[in-house]
Amino acid sequence: xxxxxxxxEQAILEELTPIFRQLFQNDALIVSxxxxxxxxxxxxxxxxxxxxxxxxxxxxIKFKLRDVVKFNNVGDMCKAVLASLRS
Amino acid sequence: xxxxxxxxxxxxDLPFLVEAICxxxxxxxxxxxxxxxxxxDEPELRALLSAMLREDIEGQELCISDFLIAEQDGRSVAACxxxxxxxxxxxxxxxxxxxxxxxxxxxxxxxxxxxxxxLKELYLPRAAGAVQIESVFVAKEVRGRGLAQQLITAQFKRxxxxxxxxxxxxxxxxxxxxxxxxxxxxxxxxxxxxxxESQVVARLLPSASKILMQRPLNGE
Numbered sequence: 001x002x003x004x005x006x007x008x009e010q011a012i013l014e015e016l017t018p019i020f021r022q023l024f025q026n027d028a029l030i031v032s033x034x035x036x037x038x039x040x041x042x043x044x045x046x047x048x049x050x051x052x053x054x055x056x057x058x059x060x061i062k063f064k065l066r067d068v069v070k071f072n073n074v075g076d077m078c079k080a081v082l083a084s085l086r087s
Numbered sequence: 088x089x090x091x092x093x094x095x096x097x098x099x100d101l102p103f104l105v106e107a108i109c110x111x112x113x114x115x116x117x118x119x120x121x122x123x124x125x126x127x128d129e130p131e132l133r134a135l136l137s138a139m140l141r142e143d144i145e146g147q148e149l150c151i152s153d154f155l156i157a158e159q160d161g162r163s164v165a166a167c168x169x170x171x172x173x174x175x176x177x178x179x180x181x182x183x184x185x186x187x188x189x190x191x192x193x194x195x196x197x198x199x200x201x202x203x204x205x206l207k208e209l210y211l212p213r214a215a216g217a218v219q220i221e222s223v224f225v226a227k228e229v230r231g232r233g234l235a236q237q238l239i240t241a242q243f244k245r246x247x248x249x250x251x252x253x254x255x256x257x258x259x260x261x262x263x264x265x266x267x268x269x270x271x272x273x274x275x276x277x278x279x280x281x282x283x284e285s286q287v288v289a290r291l292l293p294s295a296s297k298i299l300m301q302r303p304l305n306g307e
Contacts, residue, residue: 037181044210045180046203052188053196068185069144072176 033075096154107166107224114263167238216252261296275300
């Protein structure tokens with residue numbers, strides 16, 4: 001858990017990292033804003049559902065569907081998390 | 088009996104589209120994998136499908152705008168869904184997963200996660216830039232009149248200019264022999280198959296084998 005406020009993409013990435021590492025069972029996974037599904041072994045439709053649910057639960061948010069379907073990379077996810085936290 | 092009118096689906100077609108998705112999913116069985124995986128009954132699934140279709144997220148199978156309807160004597164009698172895979176950069180499987188994650192209750196999603204590793208055995212990749220055909224359904228009373236072929240041909244005509252891969256693909260349960268015969272008549276050939284020995288998969292899905300069929304888009 002980060003000890004600085006959730007007001008930047010970097011702060012969100014730090015909180016996302018353990019979620020990704022646990023879900024994809026890869027302790028060495030580097031979670032960056034440019035990371036995409038095709039970069040990560042095991043990131044398929046089933047883990048994608050689990051990932052969305054896990055991120056929503058962690059941040060106590062609910063993504064807007066129109067935002068989620070435009071996620072091209074983790075950076076897009078970070079922006080949606082930040083937008084949800086600010087709303 | 089008049090000629091069939093082929094037209095885009097609209098919100099007014101929602102009940103028929105839900106029926107088409109459910110019947111296409113069942114095939115020759117009575118198994119609805121969504122119900123088994125997420126622990127919901129068929130009426131609940133139908134309500135969820137209707138809500139998901141209303142979102143109209145293009146590029147995946149739960150989208151009104153991706154469907155064409157065959158109408159005869161003012162009545163919807165057949166349906167076919169199609170899109171160009173990853174046309175906007177995101178795979179259809181991820182788009183559909185996002186839609187499901189939005190509508191399936193978190194507790195049911197958590198429950199379903201126990202099946203995910205077994206279900207992965209049947210994963211068949213769709214080619215980016217290829218036309219994908221899904222949820223082809225023809226009402227019983229009008230079967231044998233070529234409506235499925237008309238709808239598939241109309242989808243090819245609609246999507247060919249946006250499909251750089253130059254091929255069409257369809258994924259179906261291996262036990263759906265009627266659908267396989269229809270796709271074969273439409274020029275598709277089997278190019279891939281995945282089988283599972285898992286008892287879990289056998290219990291959840293209409294078939295423990297899936298087939299990928301493909302055909303070129305040119306010439307029709």
